[in-house]
Every structure is written in structure tokens, then in C-alpha cells.
Amino acid sequence: MKIRKTSCDDTTFLRLWQVVARVPRGRVATYGQIARMAGLQRGARTVGWALRAIPDGARVLGRRVPWHRIINAEGVISPRGEALGAEVRRQAAALRREGIAVSRSGRVDLGRYLWRGERRRP
DNA sequence: CGTATGACGAGCC
DNA sequence: AGGCTCGCCATAC
Numbered sequence: 650m651k652i653r654k655t656s657c658d659d660t661t662f663l664r665l666w667q668v669v670a671r672v673p674r675g676r677v678a679t680y681g682q683i684a685r686m687a688g689l690q691r692g693a694r695t696v697g698w699a700l701r702a703i704p705d706g707a708r709v710l711g712r713r714v715p716w717h718r719i720i721n722a723e724g725v726i727s728p729r730g731e732a733l734g735a736e737v738r739r740q741a742a743a744l745r746r747e748g749i750a751v752s753r754s755g756r757v758d759l760g761r762y763l764w765r766g767e768r769r770r771p
Numbered sequence: 772c773g774t775a776t777g778a779c780g781a782g783c784c
Numbered sequence: 785a786g787g788c789t790c791g792c793c794a795t796a797c
Contacts, residue, residue, distance in 0.1 A: 692792070692794080693779035694793065697778035721778080722780055723780090729778050
């Protein structure tokens with residue numbers, strides 16, 4: 650399927666992209682987490698749409714949106730229908746390049762790599 | 772404007 | 785544990 654319009658001005662997607670852009674290198678975040686941090690309490694699925702809709706080479710907050718750092722709540726790279734397909738392997742490779750251990754089945758240890766967000770005041 | 776469609780997730784068997 | 789079934793919510797058409 651193809652995304653027709655979805656410009657960078659789309660407020661919902663832009664908000665999501667901005668949160669994704671804050672996930673630091675070497676860490677991962679979950680779809681639901683991104684949605685909540687963006688104020689979309691139950692919009693996990695929407696995050697998937699937003700990531701898919703990232704314009705090629707787009708920059709948000711001055712950097713490329715690290716879509717590959719977003720995985721599902723089970724710590725698994727989303728199969729997108731085809732488990733271990735090209736897309737998934739590409740994402741796994743991108744994560745490993747940042748030092749994140751990814752199992753053969755595409756699983757990441759959330760306890761170890763999950764981004765906890767910025768600590769505001771303990 | 773109604774229905775279908777997911778890069779999801781929590782709950783139930 | 786491993787599958788289902790439903791909500792969810794922004795889009796596509």
C-alpha cells in the first residue's frame with residue numbers, strides 16, 4: 650500500500666515522529682510507549698502508520714527518524730506479515746550496528762535496551 | 772460518511 | 785506457552 654499525502658505538517662504523525670526522534674542510539678522503544686509519550690494513550694497501531702509514512706530522508710528535530718528502534722511490547726521486531734522477511738532483517742541489522750543484541754528470531758531484551766525516557770526529577 | 776486495514780497490545784482461554 | 789479475540793485510532797477508499 651502507498652501513502653498518498655501525509656506531509657510533515659500532519660500534527661499527529663509529527664508528534665509521534667518527534668518522540669521517536671528522541672529515542673537514543675543503542676536503545677529501543679515500543680509502539681505503545683511512543684504513543685503514550687506522544688499523548689495518544691491507546692494509539693500503538695497508529696505509531697506503525699506514522700513510521701510507515703515517514704517521508705524518505707525526512708528529518709525531525711534535526712535528525713533522521715530512527716524507525717528501526719521501535720519494536721513491539723514483546724521485544725520483537727514487528728513481523729509486518731512476513732516473519733524474518735527482508736524488512737525485518739534490515740531492521741535487525743540496523744539495531745546490531747548500534748550494539749543492540751538481536752536474536753535470530755528478532756527478539757531484543759527489553760530489560761536491557763528499553764529506553765526509559767528522560768529522567769525528569771527523581 | 773461507512774467500512775476496511777494495520778510496523779499494536781492486553782486479556783482470555 | 786502459544787494462539788485467539790477484541791479494542792484502538794488514524795488512514796484509505
